Amino acid sequence: MSTVSTVNGGISFWYADRGTPLAREPLPGDATADICIVGGGYTGLWTAYYLKKAVPFLNITVLEAKFCGYGASGRNGGWLYNGIAGRDRYAKLHGHEAAVRLQRAMNETVDEVVRVAAEENIDADIHQGGVLEVAYTPAQLARLKDFHSVEIAFGETDRVLRGARETCERVNVTGAVGSTWTPHGARLHPVKLVQGLAATVEALGVTIHESTPVTEIKPKHARTPYGTVRAPYILRCTEGFTANLKGQRRTWLPMNSSMIATEPLPESVWDTIGWDGRETLGDMAHAYMYAQRTADDRIALGGRGVPYRFGSGAAHFNDTARTQPATIEALRDILVRFFPATAGARIDHAWSGVLGVPRDWCATVTLDRSTGLGWAGGYVGSGVATTNLAARTLRDLIQQDSGQSGPTELTALPWVGHKVRRWEPEPFRWLGVHGMYAAYRAADRRELTSPRAGTDPVAKAADRLAGRH
Numbered sequence: 001m002s003t004v005s006t007v008n009g010g011i012s013f014w015y016a017d018r019g020t021p022l023a024r025e026p027l028p029g030d031a032t033a034d035i036c037i038v039g040g041g042y043t044g045l046w047t048a049y050y051l052k053k054a055v056p057f058l059n060i061t062v063l064e065a066k067f068c069g070y071g072a073s074g075r076n077g078g079w080l081y082n083g084i085a086g087r088d089r090y091a092k093l094h095g096h097e098a099a100v101r102l103q104r105a106m107n108e109t110v111d112e113v114v115r116v117a118a119e120e121n122i123d124a125d126i127h128q129g130g131v132l133e134v135a136y137t138p139a140q141l142a143r144l145k146d147f148h149s150v151e152i153a154f155g156e157t158d159r160v161l162r163g164a165r166e167t168c169e170r171v172n173v174t175g176a177v178g179s180t181w182t183p184h185g186a187r188l189h190p191v192k193l194v195q196g197l198a199a200t201v202e203a204l205g206v207t208i209h210e211s212t213p214v215t216e217i218k219p220k221h222a223r224t225p226y227g228t229v230r231a232p233y234i235l236r237c238t239e240g241f242t243a244n245l246k247g248q249r250r251t252w253l254p255m256n257s258s259m260i261a262t263e264p265l266p267e268s269v270w271d272t273i274g275w276d277g278r279e280t281l282g283d284m285a286h287a288y289m290y291a292q293r294t295a296d297d298r299i300a301l302g303g304r305g306v307p308y309r310f311g312s313g314a315a316h317f318n319d320t321a322r323t324q325p326a327t328i329e330a331l332r333d334i335l336v337r338f339f340p341a342t343a344g345a346r347i348d349h350a351w352s353g354v355l356g357v358p359r360d361w362c363a364t365v366t367l368d369r370s371t372g373l374g375w376a377g378g379y380v381g382s383g384v385a386t387t388n389l390a391a392r393t394l395r396d397l398i399q400q401d402s403g404q405s406g407p408t409e410l411t412a413l414p415w416v417g418h419k420v421r422r423w424e425p426e427p428f429r430w431l432g433v434h435g436m437y438a439a440y441r442a443a444d445r446r447e448l449t450s451p452r453a454g455t456d457p458v459a460k461a462a463d464r465l466a467g468r469h
């Protein structure tokens, strides 16, 4: 197998057959709006969608630095699933029942995205095959069983634990010794979703200006090189790029994630792999992988490459998503280890993107009622569904603030208004994140050959240091 013909960058594979879009017109000058949304990814576009649906006469403007779907929403692994970063911490802070409500809301969110996509005729190659997570070492199997029990305790009673044989009958992962499957997940084509959403909100009457970077957000003002938008509500939906904004450098750390996509694989290969259910596929490694079988029968597979660039550098817009050759090789190794039948397959594409990581690894959605500033993010790689829940919550918070409704089930969820401390200044930020991933990779290597069922102590220590547990 060779990577000589691999396209490296070009935003992501998901644009390969469609081309990167021509940007919509930039902001023509100073303007006013009822609501100004900064960032045209899933968070911004879902928020525009639900607000406009709720109050059709609202004047909503979306300002996007590049084009809608330039960020993680146009680069992700297409796992639409019910995981939300921080649920276990929210259970500690607000009690088990509050976290169960959050989990239930996430389960429903997967169905909500599928429902709206169908209603709005957004064909995003959605296949609701659930999420399958596999273990292939004794330590992973022990973690998988713990994880399975915890998820059931948070109300996922429809989750299924599978043994080695049953797992391989679904997806033939070499050496798999068990898996856990939840129905609350679907595979999708990220760019078809984000572009469909942008077209839908535009048709509803939302104004989108692209090639319009916001340089500063202040109460009631979003400043750009083309003019300022004044609005009572300004919503920051910039996730992994947030560090670029004035005053936000240490808010959410821009973490890198990298992916590869194979050529379409022939029937003979699929005969050995199976994967007829097209579940999204992950593992229980510390530096975990995630994968999907695409609509055109490729495997798109991701994991952490270079996790973070010094000074939050990965967040800059000149990053055209080139991926280091060593990362491509590492992802290819995982692919072939999982599925030896792919050993001769061409890797057509490699790319990277940034996601936002808060200091306590907890996603949040907030509306500051005293300033009209709102934000949502810190999804830590679980944003494809969570952005939709965040958007509906922002809608409810704004409606509550403007006196159109009272509190709702969504505004009472424990991630609303959560405050988190900022990241350490450099070089501690860089050292901490690199140290954590080096520790995870070392722990994964040791667990591969260890007969012990316990998690490697180095990974536990890294979790504690990183503030994850």
Ligand SMILES: Cc1cc2nc3c(=O)[nH]c(=O)nc-3n(C[C@H](O)[C@H](O)[C@H](O)COP(=O)(O)OP(=O)(O)OC[C@H]3O[C@@H](n4cnc5c(N)ncnc54)[C@H](O)[C@@H]3O)c2cc1C
Pocket: 038, 039, 040, 041, 042, 043, 044, 063, 064, 065, 066, 067, 068, 069, 070, 071, 072, 073, 074, 075, 076, 077, 078, 079, 080, 081, 212, 213, 214, 215, 237, 238, 239, 240, 241, 242, 244, 245, 256, 257, 258, 259, 290, 302, 352, 353, 354, 355, 376, 377, 379, 380, 381, 382, 383, 384, 385, 386, 387
């Ligand atoms: C490689 C990769 C794989 C992933 N896989 C999955 C997955 O399979 N499942 C899952 O649940 N999650 C996954 N994620 C995470 C998920 O994609 C994100 O959480 C989600 O897309 C975040 O959406 P968003 O709209 O908040 O941010 P983004 O999609 O990053 O959108 C932010 C937008 O804001 C714009 N912007 C930024 N700054 C400014 C500014 N100053 N002015 C104007 N515009 C600005 C950007 O150009 C961008 O378009 C993955 C992420 C990556 C990078």
